[in-house]
């Protein structure tokens with residue numbers, strides 16, 4: 290097995306649990322090397338912290354390393370693996386992925402892209418009304434991305450209060466995913482808080498059931514109405530509309546097929562896929578917006594360069610349009626640098642599908658494989674001044690890109706399990722930051738200096754800023770909105 294800190298009998302390295310964040314694991318990698326073994330009760334895991342080993346796991350031997358690790362909460366809340374993000378690699382996952390890529394996230398499905406624009410417009414209007422007052426940008430970013438994904442998934446005709454209700458359900462899901470459950474590590478101690486934990490799992494899933502069943506029924510009714518009115522009339526399609534076209538109420542399990550025309554989905558599949566989209570698309574993009582704004586506030590010279598570029602390319606008499614994005618090169622470099630220093634998902638969680646050998650070490654089947662994207666993005670063997678925010682490094686010829694071929698820079702992962710929402714996610718990030726710094730000038734709250742900004746992060750499904758970013762906007766454009 291690979292080297293690693295020595296553990297105790299039965300519990301292994303469980304006493305180090307609090308240390309096993311992206312930062313703690315990067316520290317351990319300095320001590321034990323790019324491949325570490327840790328044991329947490331019955332669960333074994335290896336941690337990959339170098340680009341070469343990431344290439345081996347995500348590309349050269351990807352079919353062996355592309356399963357997902359699971360837990361009691363994940364199994365229950367994903368409707369027993371009825372989704373894509375938590376399903377093991379195989380025909381079922383392939384089928385679900387095809388639906389997501391072609392039907393939900395594709396550039397051709399314009400509605401999601403329109404949701405991004407509409408919601409950013411609303412946010413700009415809100416900020417205009419609050420110029421001169423402090424704004425919690427961390428909260429604003431999360432509310433923006435929740436609205437975008439909610440609208441892309443469910444359409445715009447939600448009823449009063451429903452969005453807030455849905456946010457609460459997701460927050461409880463998120464807490465349950467992250468909660469320490471002893472049964473996952475030492476199964477025979479599982480009785481300790483099993484009853485209470487199970488009760489919370491059942492309640493959370495029941496609430497999601499009630500919520501999404503209602504949405505599905507409303508969409509089905511709308512579809513029937515449309516059919517009656519005009520067979521040929523194209524309905525405005527949100528993600529639920531797309532998914533219910535595969536719904537077979539009589540189906541109890543999926544039949545795997547390579548052709549989308551014969552795919553059948555159950556209600557549980559639809560609920561679980563919606564959950565994937567919500568989790569995949571909300572906190573990730575919000576965290577990236579928050580960090581981009583934080584780094585720009587921390588580095589006023591870089592902010593000035595981005596704003597100069599916006600003045601030259603867009604000018605101060607109009608807002609940023611989609612066609613401007615390809616000319617906003619420095620903005621793009623700034624966002625890449627943000628994703629290098631602060632990958633929203635700092636560690637990728639995979640599992641071995643069979644016994645494997647990695648760098649000469651044995652990695653048995655069903656071992657957890659953690660790829661520390663955060664540590665790789667700050668590897669001093671690869672990156673010059675790895676902890677400095679230097680967007681211009683991405684201007685150089687041959688600079689790394691995040692599309693999955695450069696294993697030194699993997700904020701969206703790479704290979705089979707890489708992010709299917711990358712295009713949509715990056716577009717939402719690019720447009721949000723472009724508009725925030727084009728329409729407004731930002732000052733830190735209460736006379737705080739840029740050097741005093743707290744740059745610590747917290748560790749969970751994503752790694753947002755530990756202390757929210759608060760800043761005061763003033764309007765920058767030369768025409769009234």
Ligand code: HEM
Nearest residue numbers: 374565569570573574634637700701702706707708710714
């Ligand atoms: C800045 C934005 C985003 C970042 C940095 C990001 C990053 C990632 C990463 C690192 C993974 C895991 C890769 C792996 O395990 O190897 C992932 C998976 C995933 N992402 Fe994203 N993501 C973003 C936006 C989105 C958006 C907007 C959506 C959907 C609307 C989305 C949906 C998903 C899904 C469903 C998966 C699971 C894929 C699978 O298991 O096959 N992501 N993402």
